[in-house]
Amino acid sequence: MTMLKVRGVSRRFGGLTAVDDVSFDVHEGQIKALIGPNGAGKSTLFNCVTGFDTPHEGSVEFKGQQLVGRRPQVAVQMGLARTFQNTQLFDEMTAHENVMVGAAARHAAGFFAAALRLPTALAQEQEAAATASRLLRRTGIEEWADTFAADLPAGIRRLVEIARALATDPSMVLLDEPAAGLNATETAELVETLRRIRDDGVTVLVVEHDMGLVMEVSDEILVLDRGKKIAEGPPRMIQKDPLVIAAYLGEESDDG
Amino acid sequence: MRTVRALAPYLVAIVVAAGPFLTDDRFLLKVLTFVGLNALVIVGLALLFGFAGQVSLGHAAFVGLGAYASAVCSVRFGWPWIVGFIAAGSLAALGGLILALPSLRLKGHYLAMATLGFGELASLAFVEAEPVTGGVDGFSGIPFPSIGGFEFREPAALYWLVWAIVGIAVLLATNLTALRPGRAMRALHGSELGALASGVDTTGIKVRVFVLSATLAGLAGALYASVVGFVSPSVFTVGSSVTFLAMAVIGGTGSLAGPLVAATALTLVQYLDALIPGISRDTARIVQSFQEDVYGMSIVLVVLLAPRGVSGLLKRLGSVGRP
Numbered sequence: 001m002t003m004l005k006v007r008g009v010s011r012r013f014g015g016l017t018a019v020d021d022v023s024f025d026v027h028e029g030q031i032k033a034l035i036g037p038n039g040a041g042k043s044t045l046f047n048c049v050t051g052f053d054t055p056h057e058g059s060v061e062f063k064g065q066q067l068v069g070r071r072p073q074v075a076v077q078m079g080l081a082r083t084f085q086n087t088q089l090f091d092e093m094t095a096h097e098n099v100m101v102g103a104a105a106r107h108a109a110g111f112f113a114a115a116l117r118l119p120t121a122l123a124q125e126q127e128a129a130a131t132a133s134r135l136l137r138r139t140g141i142e143e144w145a146d147t148f149a150a151d152l153p154a155g156i157r158r159l160v161e162i163a164r165a166l167a168t169d170p171s172m173v174l175l176d177e178p179a180a181g182l183n184a185t186e187t188a189e190l191v192e193t194l195r196r197i198r199d200d201g202v203t204v205l206v207v208e209h210d211m212g213l214v215m216e217v218s219d220e221i222l223v224l225d226r227g228k229k230i231a232e233g234p235p236r237m238i239q240k241d242p243l244v245i246a247a248y249l250g251e252e253s254d255d256g
Numbered sequence: 257m258r259t260v261r262a263l264a265p266y267l268v269a270i271v272v273a274a275g276p277f278l279t280d281d282r283f284l285l286k287v288l289t290f291v292g293l294n295a296l297v298i299v300g301l302a303l304l305f306g307f308a309g310q311v312s313l314g315h316a317a318f319v320g321l322g323a324y325a326s327a328v329c330s331v332r333f334g335w336p337w338i339v340g341f342i343a344a345g346s347l348a349a350l351g352g353l354i355l356a357l358p359s360l361r362l363k364g365h366y367l368a369m370a371t372l373g374f375g376e377l378a379s380l381a382f383v384e385a386e387p388v389t390g391g392v393d394g395f396s397g398i399p400f401p402s403i404g405g406f407e408f409r410e411p412a413a414l415y416w417l418v419w420a421i422v423g424i425a426v427l428l429a430t431n432l433t434a435l436r437p438g439r440a441m442r443a444l445h446g447s448e449l450g451a452l453a454s455g456v457d458t459t460g461i462k463v464r465v466f467v468l469s470a471t472l473a474g475l476a477g478a479l480y481a482s483v484v485g486f487v488s489p490s491v492f493t494v495g496s497s498v499t500f501l502a503m504a505v506i507g508g509t510g511s512l513a514g515p516l517v518a519a520t521a522l523t524l525v526q527y528l529d530a531l532i533p534g535i536s537r538d539t540a541r542i543v544q545s546f547q548e549d550v551y552g553m554s555i556v557l558v559v560l561l562a563p564r565g566v567s568g569l570l571k572r573l574g575s576v577g578r579p
Contacts, residue, residue, distance in 0.1 A: 052452070076455035088453065090446030092510060093439070101443045104436045105455025111464055114435040115428040125435050149446075161450075168455050 001028045003172050003203045004049070004080075009058030011044050018044040019055065020227035026172070031194060031204040033214045036224035037247055042207045043085060045224065046176055049205075050082045051075040063171065076105050081165035082174040085207075087157045091150035095141065095160045098149055099132035102167035128167075135163040138200075139193055154181040162193065172203040179210040191217050215239065223247070265513075272419055276412035283530060285411035289483060291523045292418035294503065295516055296476040299425045300469030301504040302515035306567070307433060308465045309445030309509075311368040314355075314375030315500050318348045318470040320382055320492030322477025327395045327487055328388060337401045341478045348474020349467050356466040360459055367466075375494045382489035394488035401482045414483050421479065425472060429512055441465060442510060495548060502551035506558050507567060514567025522551070 004026040011019040019041040026032045034042050047053035049060050051072040060067040062080050070078075081102070090098050104124065113121035136142045139159045144152060152160065158178050165173050178194075179187050187210060194217050198204055208214050214221060214235070221238045223231040225247040231238055238244055271278075275288055297315060304310050322344035329340030359370035382389050389395055401408045401417055408417045432438055440461050443451040451458050481487050503522050507515025524531060525547065529540030 050453075052449070072452040073455045073457050076453065081455075082453050084449060084453070088447040088450030090443045090450060092446055093442055097439060097442075101439050101451070101456065102454040104439070107436060110435070111432065111437050111468070114437045115432045117431050117435075121435055128436070164450075164454055 002026070003028045003030075003063065004205070005059075005061040006045075006049065007059045007061075009045065009048055009055045009060065011041075011048055011053060011055045017227050019048065019224075021058070022224070022227075022229050023058075024222050024229065024232060026203060026205050028171075028203055029198065029201070030219045031198050031206065031217050033218035033221045034205060034207045034224065035209075035211075035214055035221060039226075040224040040247075041227040042224055043176060046082065046174055046207060050080060050174060073105075076168050076170075079169070079171035080174070081168045081170035081172075083158070083161040083165050083176055083178065085176040085180065087154075087161050089149040089152075089157055089160060089164075092148065094146050094148055095152065095156075095163075096129075096132050096136065096145040098160055099135055099164045099167045100128045102164035103128040103131035103135075105168040131167050131169075132163075135167050136160075138166070138196070139163045140189065155183070155186040158182065158190075159193070162197075166197065166202065170202060172205065173197065175204065175206045175208075177207055177209060179208055179213050187213055269423065272423075273416075275419070276415055282411045285415050287524070287527045287531065289411070289415045289418050290527075291520050292415070292422045293476050293480050293483070294500070294519045294523045295422045296418075296425055296479070297473045297500055298503050298507070298515045298519040299422070299429050299512065300472035301500055302507060302512050303429060303433070303441065304465050304469040305501070305504040306507065306509045306511060306515060307438060307441035307445065308462060309441075310360075310462060310466065311365070311501070312371040312466070312469070313368055313494060313497050313501060314371035314373075314378070315469065315473045316492045316494065316496035317375045317378035318351060318473035319477035319480065319496070320378060320487075320489070321351050322348045322474030323481040323487045323492070324382065324389050324395065324477075325474070326478035327398045327481045330399055330482070331395070331397060337399070337482060338403055341401070341475065344478035345471045345475045348477070349471040351474075352467040352470025353463070355470075356463045360462040360466065367462075371497075372494065375497050379489060379493045382492060389487075389489065392489065394486055395481075396486045398481050398485045398487065400485070401479070418479055418483065421475065426512060426516070433512065437461070437464075445509070498548070499551055502555055505555045508558075509567065511567030 002025050007023045009019055009022050010017060022045060034045070036042055044053065048055040049067070051067060051070050051074065055068060062075070062078060065078065067075055090101065107124045107128070110121050110124070133142070133145070136145050139162055141156055141159045141163070144156050149157065149160065158181070162175065162178065179190055182190060191213060194204060194206070218235055220233065221235055222229065223238060223244050230243045230247060231241045276285060279285065297319060301312065301315060304312060325344040325347045326340040329335045329343050330337055355370060355374050359367045383392055408414050440451065440456045443454065443456055444458050444461055448458055499522065503519040504515050507518035526544065528543055529535055529537050
């Protein structure tokens with residue numbers, strides 16, 4: 001089954017076309033990677049898919065429903081969660097409270113119920129707390145539960161954000177550079193975490209610079225360069241693709 | 257230490273409730289009633305600023321709206337006090353909603369600007385709408401609050417009425433902040449992107465908190481009008497809004513206790529000469545003439561040196577003696 005169906009998405013900033021007529025599918029149960037040199041348009045595409053940005057053209061269907069024009073929290077409630085390249089945690093809240101915010105994503109707003117401590121509000125509170133504890137265990141960071149997010153090491157911050165995304169009970173998560181700032185051990189653990197997420201039945205789309213990680217975990221890879229899709233396929237095919245090699249070599253010679 | 261912290265709210269509640277037994281000074285009771293009125297406004301602003309991170313420079317306008325609404329209801333329409341009280345809260349809520357819906361959809365400091373404009377407009381309107389508000393001369397002859405057949409005319413009765421309503425507001429706000437809405441507000445304050453990605457309806461939360469804080473301000477205004485018996489437009493200026501904001505900012509973020517302590521302290525400063533026997537009128541006047549400068553400077557100092565305000569200090573005190 002096709003989880004995410006992206007067709008002809010374009011997003012321009014002034015004269016620059018950041019994403020240019022990109023189409024791809026993500027199938028249920030897959031780990032798909034989105035790679036490309038810096039400035040290839042990966043984050044813009046991510047934002048267009050998750051409702052944080054609106055494409056000028058094209059359509060994004062998630063589980064058969066149109067996503068373009070919907071607000072981000074609606075996408076979350078439909079089952080599409082995400083993390084950010086620069087982690088967006090709530091610094092003055094503990095790791096557990098951070099994840100609880102995600103766990104309450106599908107609960108009713110409940111100002112009235114909360115102010116009066118109605119049984120529904122208290123039951124949802126317990127449920128959210130239990131979900132948060134479970135996901136902190138699942139991502140292996142339960143010992144950090146009561147630490148304020150501001151005091152967490154970078155690697156743990158990434159995992160808290162992943163746990164928060166999973167707490168919204170998604171069918172699919174989009175992870176924006178989850179390995180950035182992680183050391184080798186943490187990266188190896190992340191690989192295990194990504195596999196566990198997929199084994200739990202959550203489809204994964206991941207933007208990542210760490211090629212070792214991408215080649216190891218992805219079922220399929222999508223390559224962007226200067227806003228255009230230049231390749232799509234299984235890792236072994238992508239490694240040998242002349243266009244992909246040229247795009248990455250080009251980037252290296254720019255840097256040097 | 258933990259038990260002290262857990263018991264503190266009950267001790268404070270008992271002392272506040274016992275107020276009229278501790279003093280029979282009618283003036284002091286009046287002053288403490290005014291502390292309660294400001295506290296009611298500050299409960300709302302603590303939610304709006306301290307939890308949701310939204311700045312309002314126009315809350316005095318909602319107090320004014322509530323004050324005039326209740327005055328008009330009881331004097332012109334002859335409605336029972338409680339009806340006017342509810343009408344005042346509803347009108348302020350409606351005002352808050354009309355102001356919040358367009359400005360909260362925009363990002364950044366648009367809300368602060370919109371509330372500043374609204375505050376200025378409202379304080380002009382209170383003067384200009386003379387047939388309704390009495391203009392610069394104010395609105396006089398407002399009856400005392402009464403519920404059923406009981407009229408709250410004694411200072412002690414007024415004190416208890418106001419503080420009972422403050423108590424209810426504090427209780428409801430405490431519940432609100434302890435559960436999902438409180439976390440959503442703090443999340444929104446911490447990272448709006450993160451909140452959206454966690455499924456928080458950020459616009460909805462902002463609108464709700466803003467309307468709630470406007471409602472509390474309107475109720476405080478209605479109480480003020482009937483406690484004092486007279487409403488003057490000079491009370492509901494942007495200057496008063498800044499004072500309210502100062503109480504919320506100095507009180508600190510993520511707390512109700514901090515802003516309530518700050519509201520009490522900053523309200524009492526205004527009655528320095530009457531409260532401290534022996535202090536000369538001139539000394540008090542000099543202190544009071546610097547009041548607004550002091551508020552401005554304290555906001556700057558708090559933001560620079562102690563971003564969590566009084567609540568941060570309370571928390572630090574609370575953790576003394578704990579491992």
